[in-house]
Amino acid sequence: MFLTRFRINTARMGARRLLTSPQSLHAAVMASFAERPDHQGDGPRVLWRLDQQSRSEVLLYIVSPGRPDLTHLVEQAGWPTTGGWQTKPYASFLTRLTADDTWTFRLTANPVHSIRRHAAEPTKRTAHVTPRHQLDWLLQRQKDAGFAIVEHDEPRPDGLPGAWHEVAVHNRGDLSFGKRGETDDRAHQVKLTRVTYDGRLRVTDPDALRRTLTFGLGKAKAYGCGLMTLAPAE
Template structure:
């Protein structure tokens, strides 16, 4: 497994096109691999995420089973004369994860649930739209994901967003675009809600957490959702956006 970081040059027209189209960015990410990367069940897959930093940088993170070549992204959306990307083997870090360790984390995800408005109606996948329900969505996946979000020592009265946990939900974005169905060739509409989670966690099951970090969490993985990354607690990621 590999972890890659690429800085996007937002002044370029190609960058603006990619950042406004999850489908186009997905295609650009997948084009970084000479051979088609197969996705099998809950195994490792290509995951990606866009981060906006406090000092205005836009970063693309990729986790992948193979080492990517982002030359085409440098040409379209980077700095062709000076631009580089950083790729590091992810396996050594993953192998060292141990029960009880604490980490800062960031996750962009598509928090959804299935509802049925009438007994005869088929279930429909629907996005959670409030920070409290979005936080509950992640908390419900802790045990299976191999981690536990840390309790906040002193929750503030009326703090509904994180419900007493070291967790911030922010940067909600509604995405709507069209894609071509691979089997029928028809153009289909896609809508999803993407939010970002920042917080701190404790490792409870290293194997399960390794699976979360390499296979992703939730739906919409092809469109920038599902990638969780860890950082030392001392340099917890800074939340930006509303």
């Protein structure tokens, strides 16, 4: 496994095209591998995420089973003479994860749930739109994902009852774009919601957390969702 970071040059035309089209950016990420990874099997998949530090600083993170070559991204959306990318082996970090360790984390995800108005109606996948429901979506998955978000006994900053979880839900984005099917040329409209979570977690099941970090969490992984990264907690 490898973890890669690439800074996007937002002043370039190619960068603006990639940043406004999740499908184009997904294709560019997948083109980083000489042999296209197989997402149908049981192995880890390619995950990616955009982090916008500021208007002019946008970072692309990629977790992948193989080492990527981002030469084409540097040429389209980077600094061809002075810029590049950084790739580090990820397996050694993953093997060091231990129960009860505390880390800060960032996750961009697609928090959705299935609903129907009556029993005879097929279920429909619908995005959670409020921060409270988006947080609940993550809390419902933390046990199976191998972690627990740090809680505090003090009163919540928002004055509401219940535990105060050390996590912020922010940077919601509603995306809508056309996608062509694999078996025909018709364009299908794709709509999804992306949300970013920043907080602190405690490792409860290292093996399950390793799977979360390499397989992703939730839906829409092809469009920049599901990638969780960890950093040392202060």
